[in-house]
Amino acid sequence: MYEVSREKIREFAEAIGDPNPLFVDVEAARAAGYPDVIAPPTFTTIVNLAAINRIVSDPELGLDYSRMVHGDQRFTYHRPLVAGDQLVVTSYVDNIMSRAGNDFITLRAEIADANGDPVVTAKAQLVVRDAEEADE
């Protein structure tokens, strides 16, 4: 369970340089119809990345983390993420394939609230580069 706090949203918004008041000003957010401040679009990278790290460090998969790069990322939003949300992440390995010595792993994180209702679906492709090719 990850509890989304106003302070973490503020910290994240400042780190990405986004001055949108809906991320930091509770009154502005309420005036716009939200129950509390909302999170920037990529905020769930915090829980998504933790889920990714848990999977790629699984010794059974045998992935070389140091050769791994983030290939792509997609967020599908089911509703706005607001401060106070308690997030539960369920991760799926949707696909693993090997091509020309590189491994491609597609991970999906279904991020839901405390009621089990979907908030965000985060889909990432990770690429583990071929060790020999990378050393050339």
Add this chain to the structure above:
Amino acid sequence: MSTPQVGDTLPTIEVTLTRADLVRYAGASLDFNPIHWNERFAREVGLPDVIAHGMLTMAIAARIVSDWDGELLDYSARFTRPVVVPDDDKGALVEVSGKVGAVNDDGTVRIDLTAKFDGKTVLGKPVAVLRPRS
């Protein structure tokens, strides 16, 4: 932007990223991969220097639709080139632009983004889909 038309352009954003910005983002996002702050480690794994988090570039690109009056439904991008951030006060300049790529039958709007560093795109097909507030 009340009634978006295909081809409408959004105000561009220019962001300079320094090492300090990367450290700050690492803390905020809890992404402590050393390729984003440790030059020695970055070179060891074959990178030219420390590089920005792809997710930071993606977050910066999303700023272009941040004050759009509507709901963001979907946001995606591929990470095609690194933004190399030198150890100086100048940093790396990231330029983001965007235009309306489609107005769909269901009223949703597709924004096609472009993020450039050093004159080259660093995100592949960055796309945001929004539903304008009715």
